[in-house]
Amino acid sequence: MSFNYFIPSRILFGKGQLSELHNQSLPGKKALIVTSAGTSVKKYGYLGRLEEELKKANVEFILFDKILPNPIKPHVMEGAKLARESGCDFIIGLGGGSSIDSAKSIAVMASNEGDYWDYVGGGSGKGMPVAVDPLPVVAITTTAGTGTEADPWTVITNDETNEKIGFGYDKTFPVLSIVDPDLMMTVPAHLTAYQGFDALFHSTEGYINVVANEMSDMYALKSIELLGKYLSKAVNDGSDEEAREKVALANTLAGMVESTSGCTSEHSLEHAMSAFHPDLPHGAGLIMVSREYYTFFAKSGACSQRMIDMAVALGKKDAKEPMDFVIALLELQKACGMDNLKMSEYGIEKSEMEALAKNARHTMGGLFACDPVKLSDKDVVEIYNKSYK
Structure with missing residues (x-):
């Protein structure tokens, strides 16, 4: 019998847990909220609730809401640039796997030089080591699909080469994840x-x-x-x-x-x-x-x-x-x-x-x-x- 076990994410699971966000020790005072280009997180009030929690915690925030269902590299690079220029301390992924995966990848590129594909190990990726630790990631999942709130993995597509590849390592685990089934009641x-x-x-x-x-x-x-x-x-x-x-x-x-x-x-x-x-x-x-x-x-x-x-x-x-x-x-x-x-x-x-x-x-x-x-x-x-x- 032999195994390695390392899951460092703090997970808050259960109905109403989003309302506990302001009581947590958050990893900074300014966040980039990464979410989808769709309307559901706004329509059903999840984004509004998150913003209220951040205000209670005295955390500033900026919204990046361009993520596609199959997220692409250009949005990773754009989100990372916004996080850097805005002086964000951490990244919040709000939504399904695509938003949280993108948050992890943006967190990597907010701290590091070059192109995201420099760090991807498969396909045409260069597999370079990540020189600087990513920004911390908070995951707030509104779907039950990828399990990305409890793992380090992120899947992004290079739309120029049609390569959809997973990436991740110990530093891309979320530091905090909220799994609130109330946020999943509206999924079709x-x-x-x-x-x-x-x-x-x-x-x-x-x-x-x-x-x-x-x-x-x-x-x-x-x-x-x-x-x-x-x-x-x-x-x-x-x-x-x-x-x-x-x-x-x-x-x-x-x-x-x-x-x-x-x-x-x-x-x-x-x-x-x-x-x-x-x-x-x-x-x-x-x-x-x-x-x-x-x-x-x-x-x-x-x-x-x-x-x-x-x-x-x-x-x-x-x-x-x-x-x-x-x-x-x-x-x-x-x-x-x-x-x-x-x-x-x-x-x-x-x-x-x-x-x-x-x-x-x-x-x-x-x-x-x-x-x-x-x-x-x-x-x-x-x-x-x-x-x-």
Whole structure:
């Protein structure tokens, strides 16, 4: 038995926790609030509530609200420049994974010279060490999807090269995270599903990952169990407070899985899809390839007991075969109305599959080394082709 455990983020979890922000020891007196280009955080009053909390804490703030659902490098650079020129002490990410991921990347570039891609390790990134510590990050999540409030990872797309790559290290963990299920009550059903399946796959990938360990297994199985029981309830009745709370917990646990184990190549496959087609929601892309992806591993025999464990956790208590996990997964997708997503509806064409496979390996090749059995380029193309609708 062997594992490394380091999750330094202070997490405030539960209903009403946003109202406790002003009572916390915040890492400075001037903040850059990073949030999406959409309207939901303003429409539902979350931004206003955050601003009131900062006023109570005597913290000045500036708003940067340009972040896209698949965030891009130019906005990282623009936000970092604003933070520097405004003399901000720390960064607040308010919103879903895209806003919080962007906050982490902006925090890096607010302290360091050059281009963000200088520090990214995959694809055309230079993989340079981060010379100066990033600004501290406070994460306030309004969705239950990426678990970024409990991990150091940030995913940004280089829109010039169609590279969507993850980055992060010990210093990009948030110093403080607020997970308040009240802020998730307004998420539409389809986005609740996309986000919930992203959390699920963080946990399933972390469980079959070759670096899985006692700690990550504990978090992964609990997260899978909660999503199996509550995700469809949250999707089908967004006002179900218990379901929202349990899905939020599952998501934070999935972030802890990301911090103690990690993703496998399923995320590499999806990153390629949404790098070329940025209108594709990340969670939707993962759902699209998931049946064939997990079927490949079920049939490989490389992680049979772990597939059975995940099937049991997902609710199939009589599971005896690896394919029982795939069956349970498809049942959950159907219960959430996610059983007929089509790549073609997002402009993906059958002729792209080899290019997508090449991009997946080029940009996020490191995750292929985490798979329980080797996936060849031919295997990846076959998974894409079998997933295509």
